[in-house]
Amino acid sequence: MVKLVCFVVVVFMAAAAAMAGADRELKVGYYEKTCKDVEKIVNSIVVNSIKSNRGKGAGLVRLLFHDCFVRGCDASVLLEKSEMNMHPEKESQANIGIRGMDVIDAIKAALEARCPNTVSCADIIAYAARDASRYLSRGGVDFPVPGGRLDGVVSRSRDADAFLPDSAANLTGLVRNFRRKNFTVEELVILSGAHSIGVTHCTSFAGRLTAPDAQINPGYRNLLVSKCGGVSPTATNNHVVVNNVRDEDGAAVARAMPGFAARVRKARDYLDNSYYHNNLAMAVTFHADWALLTGKEARGHVVEYAKNATLWNVDFGDALVKLSKLAMPAGSKGEIRTKCSAVNSYHH
Numbered sequence: 059m060v061k062l063v064c065f066v067v068v069v070f071m072a073a074a075a076a077m078a079g080a081d082r083e084l085k086v087g088y089y090e091k092t093c094k095d096v097e098k099i100v101n102s103i104v105v106n107s108i109k110s111n112r113g114k115g116a117g118l119v120r121l122l123f124h125d126c127f128v129r130g131c132d133a134s135v136l137l138e139k140s141e142m143n144m145h146p147e148k149e150s151q152a153n154i155g156i157r158g159m160d161v162i163d164a165i166k167a168a169l170e171a172r173c174p175n176t177v178s179c180a181d182i183i184a185y186a187a188r189d190a191s192r193y194l195s196r197g198g199v200d201f202p203v204p205g206g207r208l209d210g211v212v213s214r215s216r217d218a219d220a221f222l223p224d225s226a227a228n229l230t231g232l233v234r235n236f237r238r239k240n241f242t243v244e245e246l247v248i249l250s251g252a253h254s255i256g257v258t259h260c261t262s263f264a265g266r267l268t269a270p271d272a273q274i275n276p277g278y279r280n281l282l283v284s285k286c287g288g289v290s291p292t293a294t295n296n297h298v299v300v301n302n303v304r305d306e307d308g309a310a311v312a313r314a315m316p317g318f319a320a321r322v323r324k325a326r327d328y329l330d331n332s333y334y335h336n337n338l339a340m341a342v343t344f345h346a347d348w349a350l351l352t353g354k355e356a357r358g359h360v361v362e363y364a365k366n367a368t369l370w371n372v373d374f375g376d377a378l379v380k381l382s383k384l385a386m387p388a389g390s391k392g393e394i395r396t397k398c399s400a401v402n403s404y405h406h
C-alpha cells in the first residue's frame with residue numbers, strides 16, 4: 059500500500075513537473091478568457107517604441123531567437139545577474155548588443171496592472187517579436203502566435219555560448235547548430251534574412267575587415283573598415299555599424315561602393331529580402347552570412363529568396379512560429395514571473 063501511494067505521488071509529481079515547464083500545449087488566443095486584449099496591448103507598446111526608435115524592433119526580433127535557442131522559449135535571456143546566479147545568459151559574448159528588454163518590461167508592467175500573474179514573459183517576447191516583424195515589414199510578415207509558455211528559472215551564460223551560433227562560423231558549423239534545434243538548411247537561410255535590420259558591433263565581424271576579395275565586396279570591406287576605425291576593432295573602441303548596407307549613410311556608400319548608392323533608403327530597418335541581394339553581392343556583415351553562399355543547397359535558397367520577396371515574408375513568419383515553439387528541457391520548472399528580469403523566488 060505504502061509502495062502504491064509512493065508510486066502515485068511520484069507519477070503525480072512527474073506530471074506536475076512536465077506541466078510546469080516543457081510539453082505545454084500552446085494555443086493561439088491563449089489569454090482570451092484570462093486577460094483580454096493582451097495582444098492589443100503588446101502591439102501598441104511595441105509600435106510606439108519602434109516609432110521612437112526603429113532599432114528597438116530589431117532588438118525584439120533577435121530577442122526571440124536568443125531566448126528560444128537556449129533552453130527553449132522561457133524568457134531565460136531576460137534574467138539579470140543576481141547573488142543566486144552570477145553568470146546568466148546575458149553575460150555571454152553571444153548576447154553582445156542584446157536590446158529591447160525595456161520594451162518587454164513596459165509591456166509586462168502594463169499587463170501586470172491589468173491581470174496580475176497571468177501572462178508569461180516568454181509569451182510577451184514571442185508576441186513582441188511578431189509585432190516588431192509585422193511593423194518593420196509594413197505588414198508583409200504577419201502570423202498568429204500561440205501562447206501558453208512559462209518562464210524558466212535557469213539562465214546560464216555557458217548555455218548561450220554553447221547554443222547560439224558564432225558570427226565567424228562556417229556553413230558546416232551553422233548547419234550543425236540549427237540541426238540541433240531541428241531546423242533545416244532552408245530554415246537557417248530563411249531566418250538569417252533577419253539581418254536585413256539592426257546593427258552590429260565591429261568586434262562581431264572583425265575577421266571580415268581583412269577577408270579576401272573572394273569573400274567580401276572590396277568596396278564594402280573598405281566601408282566597414284572606415285566605420286570601424288581600422289582593421290583591428292577592440293572591445294574598448296567598439297563602434298556600431300548597420301547590418302544592411304542599404305541603411306548606411308548615402309555619402310559613405312557613394313564613396314566606397316558607387317554601384318550600391320541607389321540601394322540606400324531613407325527608412326532604416328525595413329525587414330525584407332534585401333539581405334539575399336546583399337549576400338549575392340557579397341555585401342553582408344558576418345562571415346556566417348557570407349558562408350551561406352558556400353554550399354549548393356544554402357546558396358540555392360539565397361537565390362530563391364532574393365528572387366521572391368513574398369515567399370520570404372511567408373516563410374520567415376512560419377520559421378519564427380517554429381522558433382517560438384521550442385520547449386524548455388523536459389522536467390524544467392516554469393512559472394509566471396512578476397518581473398521579467400528576476401525569477402519569483404528571488405524577487406519575493
Ligand code: HEM
Nearest residue numbers: 116117120123155223224225249252256257258259262346
Ligand atoms: C545564423 C546564425 C546567426 C548568427 C551567427 C548571428 C549573429 C549576430 C550578431 C553577431 C549580431 C550583432 C551583435 C552585435 O555585435 O551587436 C546579430 C544581430 C542581429 N541578429 Fe543575428 N545571428 C544569426 C541568426 C539570427 C536569427 C535566426 C535572427 C532572428 C530570426 C537574428 C536576428 C538578428 C537581428 C535582428 C540583429 C540586429 C539586432 C539589433 O540591432 O539589436 N539573427 N546577429
